[in-house]
Amino acid sequence: MRIAMTYTRLRTEERLLLDAFENIGVDVTPVDIRGVVFDPMDQGEWSQYDAVIDRSLSLTNTLNSVRILEGYGIRCINPLSAILTCSDKLATTIALSNADVSTPRVRVATNAKSGLQAVEQLGYPAVIKPTVGSWGRLVARMNDQDAAEAILEHRETLGSASQNVFYIQEHIDKPGRDIRVFVVGGQPIAAIARSSDHWVTNTARGATAQGIELTDELRDLSIRAVMATGADIAAVDLLECPIQGLLVNELNHSMEFRNSIETTGVNIAEHVARHAAEIAEIHAQTRTQSPAAQLVHEAISS
Amino acid sequence: MNIRGFSLSIVNFYNRLTGNHTQRNHIMTQATVTAACPECDASVGFNRAPLNGEIANCTDCSSELEVVNTAPITLELAPEVEEDWGE
Ligand SMILES: Nc1ncnc2c1ncn2[C@@H]1O[C@H](COP(=O)(O)OP(=O)(O)OP(=O)(O)O)[C@@H](O)[C@H]1O
Ligand SMILES: [Zn+2]
Numbered sequence: 001m002r003i004a005m006t007y008t009r010l011r012t013e014e015r016l017l018l019d020a021f022e023n024i025g026v027d028v029t030p031v032d033i034r035g036v037v038f039d040p041m042d043q044g045e046w047s048q049y050d051a052v053i054d055r056s057l058s059l060t061n062t063l064n065s066v067r068i069l070e071g072y073g074i075r076c077i078n079p080l081s082a083i084l085t086c087s088d089k090l091a092t093t094i095a096l097s098n099a100d101v102s103t104p105r106v107r108v109a110t111n112a113k114s115g116l117q118a119v120e121q122l123g124y125p126a127v128i129k130p131t132v133g134s135w136g137r138l139v140a141r142m143n144d145q146d147a148a149e150a151i152l153e154h155r156e157t158l159g160s161a162s163q164n165v166f167y168i169q170e171h172i173d174k175p176g177r178d179i180r181v182f183v184v185g186g187q188p189i190a191a192i193a194r195s196s197d198h199w200v201t202n203t204a205r206g207a208t209a210q211g212i213e214l215t216d217e218l219r220d221l222s223i224r225a226v227m228a229t230g231a232d233i234a235a236v237d238l239l240e241c242p243i244q245g246l247l248v249n250e251l252n253h254s255m256e257f258r259n260s261i262e263t264t265g266v267n268i269a270e271h272v273a274r275h276a277a278e279i280a281e282i283h284a285q286t287r288t289q290s291p292a293a294q295l296v297h298e299a300i301s302s
Numbered sequence: 303m304n305i306r307g308f309s310l311s312i313v314n315f316y317n318r319l320t321g322n323h324t325q326r327n328h329i330m331t332q333a334t335v336t337a338a339c340p341e342c343d344a345s346v347g348f349n350r351a352p353l354n355g356e357i358a359n360c361t362d363c364s365s366e367l368e369v370v371n372t373a374p375i376t377l378e379l380a381p382e383v384e385e386d387w388g389e
Contacts, residue, residue, distance in 0.1 A: 032354045057387045059387070254389055
């Protein structure tokens with residue numbers, strides 16, 4: 001059984017994953033996809049892999065490569081459909097709400113004028129975010145009408161066409177932290193709280209992470225959130241609302257975890273590697289079968 | 303800058319003053335491969351052969367570096383974060 005790991009930059013996470021595969025005796029090939037030329041009609045050397053785990057830092061590269069690889073019939077981790085749901089906050093909101101998973105209220109508008117109405121429906125403060133984005137980039141809180149008008153107008157004037165979606169969320173008055181649950185193969189394996197004096201609590205923005213207990217409520221909510229997206233592996237970010245309780249804010253399909261191994265005592269990389277190997281093993285056994293039969297086989301085996 | 307980076311910088315500074323490299327080598331016993339930092343020319347160590355795209359930090363000048371060639375190992379300043387990068 002063979003696995004490829006596609007990447008664009010080899011960060012600590014990717015190194016830890018390669019080591020984890022090696023430690024469990026799984027043959028893994030790191031592939032820097034910046035150097036690859038794909039033929040969408042011929043899988044060529046890719047046919048040797050039973051699964052591909054995507055760790056590209058660029059969402060564009062991820063979407064295009066996973067699309068091609070799935071076109072070859074290769075099982076990708078995560079599947080394209082899950083990546084599409086997790087990487088777009090609007091798609092996430094819809095998936096969570098259809099699955100009855102508690103998530104902050106959202107309004108979506110197409111321009112600054114209707115954006116202001118959206119904000120007023122939710123009340124102040126409200127939060128505006130790009131639907132596609134990470135590490136807290138361009139996430140802004142609008143505390144009053146003046147701020148809302150200014151931010152909405154700036155976005156309308158300066159944003160590119162792809163940013164012409166006004167995704168506005170109710171602000172959750174959380175206790176100075178958010179919670180992240182790591183879910184691998186449908187199982188929550190670890191949880192951290194990310195704390196900061198700033199209301200944006202991304203570790204990429206200087207928040208500090210601390211391991212916390214995986215309560216039944218956290219388990220239940222994060223399992224259901226991941227099921228709603230179909231991800232094999234994901235980090236579920238939750239906000240503690242003093243009124244509504246735990247809410248799922250978003251999911252990350254290619255999670256960072258370097259600061260979470262020591263703080264939780266859980267070898268996240270090894271869990272990921274083992275799960276990827278299980279998926280690849282199932283596909284190695286059923287390679288001669290049709291893609292539909294493979295999916296059935298996978299469903300039965302899990 | 304982390305503690306290890308800080309202490310290494312001091313050692314490097316001391317070594318440059320004294321021409322003493324043994325102490326540095328002692329601290330870097332794990333580093334089996336090295337390459338020059340494109341910013342400050344300090345030697346950046348890897349504890350095994352790096353792969354293309356591997357990220358490293360210069361312990362001298364704190365630059366974030368990326369391996370752009372593996373034979374010989376060549377480092378460049380890591381590019382700025384792009385709009386579609388993330389988790
Ligand atoms: N509605 C909200 N109410 C309160 N705080 C929020 C809200 N939305 C986001 N935040 C804070 O801002 C941070 C970044 O927001 P969010 O996670 O939605 O953006 P992101 O760019 O996708 O970040 P990442 O994917 O890296 O977690 C969250 O971790 C949280 O601390
Ligand atoms: Zn340097």
